[in-house]
Amino acid sequence: MPDRTDPSPPPRTELDQLRASDRIFHALLDNAPILISTKDLQGNITMANRHFDILDGYDPANFVGANVFELFPREIAEQLWRNDRTAALEKRAVQEEETVYHRDKTLHTYMTVKFPLLDDDGRVYATCAVSTDITDTKAAQFDSVTDELTGLKNRRYLNIRFGEEQKRARRDQRLLTLLLIDVDRFKEYNDSYGHPQGDQVLKAVADAMRRALNRPGDLCFRIGGDEFACLFASNNADESQALAERIRADVAARRIPHRGNPPDGHVSLSLGLAFVAPDATLSQQEIYEQADQALYRAKHKGRNTVSR
Incomplete structure (x- = not known):
């Protein structure tokens, strides 16, 4: 007879593991206090995490799918898109300071890392940006x-x-x-x-x-x-x-x-x-x-x- 006292759980299937990984991934996206987004090679937003709601003019219904030049003032959009283009054209990670407005109309500085996303053939099809607010840090450095x-x-x-x-x-x-x-x-x-x-x-x-x-x-x-x-x-x-x-x-x-x-x-x-x-x-x-x-x-x- 089989030993029914064996406490070990049944083995997890590959699908179970994928579902668990997907839940962790979305939890990180939804709760991380940083801006995470992707753009296609025309500058259209293809993914953005929930933290983008801190930005001025953010509309969750229309943000993904819109172009960077539709979402931000031109001088801000130009700096954002310039760094995306550099990462895509040179196929490397780019780290730059970028500025955006928050909902309270204050200008904030972010340290952003942008890197290319590659398909199976090694071609760039999009860029990913990860941005951390360094406004307070820069202010403290300036004061010092x-x-x-x-x-x-x-x-x-x-x-x-x-x-x-x-x-x-x-x-x-x-x-x-x-x-x-x-x-x-x-x-x-x-x-x-x-x-x-x-x-x-x-x-x-x-x-x-x-x-x-x-x-x-x-x-x-x-x-x-x-x-x-x-x-x-x-x-x-x-x-x-x-x-x-x-x-x-x-x-x-x-x-x-x-x-x-x-x-x-x-x-x-x-x-x-x-x-x-x-x-x-x-x-x-x-x-x-x-x-x-x-x-x-x-x-x-x-x-x-x-x-x-």
Whole structure:
């Protein structure tokens, strides 16, 4: 007689296993707090998980089957479709930041991985996108490297970017410039006019820096107190000095009263330049020391000047 006490379940059929896998797959799609979708090669949505209902204008009845350019504002649709096309044409995974609007009309940034889907013959027939909301992470990163008063980046960000910019300048065969800036006799200004007015002076200096250095790749920093720095590439030292002179002249032209800063009696700046040639092997500390020495020379010359 068969042993009816055997507790082991009967073997599962292949169909049972497929059904279980399908249930797990749909559970993941329905509950994962990420955006998962597929598009055909014409940009039509062929699948989207439930989390898409967080997006502005999402309509579950009409989302799947619609084209990306029908669903999103054109500038957003273009960036989404560009990354899909890259993944399809180059047959590789593409990782890019993409932006979309949520239902509350706020703009969110997603880190998206897009990859091609291949048929049995190895031909691309669609792309799949998996997107994670990184808006809060980016905001925290921005706050950690941004000076609250002036909106400029801080010393920490200077340290992060210096090596990257040095490599970029070397690759482009351009001169990398580190510019250090001090407000002349700033302690005396705060003593005479108060710290709230001193804050306004610092904001004015930041504004002058942004006006002079507004090209792609120009970087401006407040590195502490009344100390500022700029990092930028140029064709030669004279071009760099001219940009520094624009900052000095801009602040001088504002004619902010400073009776403790003779002989002119207005807020002024001292500026020091250091240069990194494409073939230079100097460390960041060595370059900073050179700029600091140039700044000292500017102060020794009587302030309100640019030195190198």
